[in-house]
Amino acid sequence: MHPAFQAVLTIAVGVGGCVGYFYFSNQLLDRVLFPDKGIHAGRNITRANIIRPWLFLFPALAALGLYLAYPVFETLRLSLSERLPGNKSQYVGFDNYQQMFSEPKFWEALTNNMLWLLVVPALSTAFGLLAAQLSDRVRWGNIAKSFIFMPMAISFVGAAVIWKLVYDTRPIDQEQIGVVNAVYLFFGGDQPITWLTQIPANSFLLMIVLVWIQTGFAMVILSAALRGVPEETIEAAIIDGANPFQVFFKIKVPQIKNTIVVVWTTITIVVLKVFDIVFAMTNGQWETQVLANYMYDKLFRAQDWGVGSASAMIIMLLVSPILVWNVYNARKEMQ
């Protein structure tokens, strides 16, 4: 069967199945199980209304449970066990973690991840704030925003190719086609440099790619927040003689502090999961390893599910504070 045909069929089955499920399960509930006629009409309607929310929720909850909740526990179990031949496994306690902690490559990945966590959210938020503030003050601001936002639409793999061209190196006797080397030689460098093998600069060069992508996201959110800052506070500050920088740093930024935190944490989560960029540009060579790529290496190249799952749990552990904080805030908002 041709995949395109299979896709059309899947859409039909998927969409038809969903609509059919919701329609017929409601029919079943209202007509057959608890008909709103006869002697028990009142009681039946109440009962149907107790069950109905769960009819609406069932497919989503089943998918969420199976695809996100169950794997968390299964991965935890895998990280504590060893794979035996024939689809069996054995509980080994913290052996996998011990083995992982003894690997220098893991510590390299963890250190790099921490650097990414410091640099990428900070720079993206700073550039995003700058772009938001600048573009709000000129007439062509919306066009400028579009272009800065554009990398959001580009895949990490596409971005990796784009930036590999930027960092490209040719032998000294040829023209440089990578702009970094061209500029470097123009300003008196004597040899073109293979940038992606320069430790520790290469990790930062990879971070730039993610900053380039995430700045647009930060800009969009922060720009909306800046527009929400009440005019009166700004006018009052100007009348009191504040210069534009004071207005920005002392009046505007404090008022959008919460949004800055949201942007920062959202980018932090992206950083913790970053995989494609490192996978495509260096594949963790030359000391650029990060946790997500380390985990992929362990799981699918070394086929070591124990250590792989253990490193996945480390990523989960690093995400948890944000998870707890988000849930806490969401609950506060609901009440």
Next chain:
Amino acid sequence: MSAIVGTRSSLVWAVHLSLAAMVLLWLFPTAGLLVSSFRTTDQISTGGWWNSLSASEQNLTLRSAAPESQIENDGVFVIEGNLFEQGSEAVISVWGTSSRSIDAFKPGDEAPLKDGSTITVQSNGDYKRQGIEEITGRRGQRIFATALTPPEFTLDNYHKVLFDEKNRESMGKAFLNTLTVTIPATIIPILVAAFAAYALAWMDFPGRALLVAAIVGLLVVPLQLALIPLLTLHNQIGIGKGYLGVWLAHTGFGLPLAIYLLRNYMVGLPRDIIENARVDGASDFQIFVKIILPLSFPALASFAIFQFLWTWNDLLIALVFLVDSSGETTVMTKQIIEMLGTRGGEWEILATAAFVSIAVPLVVFFALQKYLVRGLLAGSVK
């Protein structure tokens, strides 16, 4: 007073200039890829893409017409013609007849050849080869020329990358595969999520707040944790690696954001409309289909764009749940990774392949930016 006015306007200039610099800086890398995808191999290797709009100096290997086209004129055998293709505006600065001295002659010079004939090349590529004996051999004389070539752009790379039958790493097939992954993976979660979001927004039942909190929590669970458990599960229930698996996975991973976005939007819909419909005897199913879905269109569109971009650009899930060793089901991101390995230096092919894969998201982005921004603003957890 004038001093203040002065600083004002210089500040405005500074704003314009720094924003312009930022935009250029952000556009520059992508522009490089786009321009490179329209250049020939020769041009890419002779200089940075930022020079592509000005003429570039290239070393060319050309060939005069074969001896069979010679004409005998008063006892002199002559071959005449132009070394370039018609319409070329290249200008030759130096040339030679041997690869060891490619700069031996200037335009207009007469160069002796081994068989006793001579050849003259003009700067525009016109040449005249003549000898008193008949010129023999099957092929024409090779000419090595250094020429200033005007900018030249070509669609050949796209043809090669997308349609060439001989190209094993064709992007054409991968493009279709990506599309096959993306469309069901975008549509199905929307429907599933919309029903759940309605229940969470407008139906009263015990445990609702807890479920919303759980979904906010699942929003940030790294999908890395799901890879092995789900792959094992897919293998056990017989789905294995394939489209069905990748559709299911994308649906599962997309749901938290979908439910979260849609619920937030639906909660904000006016209560009156829904209560009135209830009073008029509409069932929940009818309210959902006839009122909530049409009103929620902006939120549905926002999520659809997110999910589309995410599934189209995804590499990890495709690698784990879809692409098998046969390579029949490869997607574009995977194909580009392969090319980075096998064609590291062939930038015209790499750039074209990458641009083929990012073109569709860019079109979607520029056409539907409004919805994307709206979705981002609603989706970032406040």
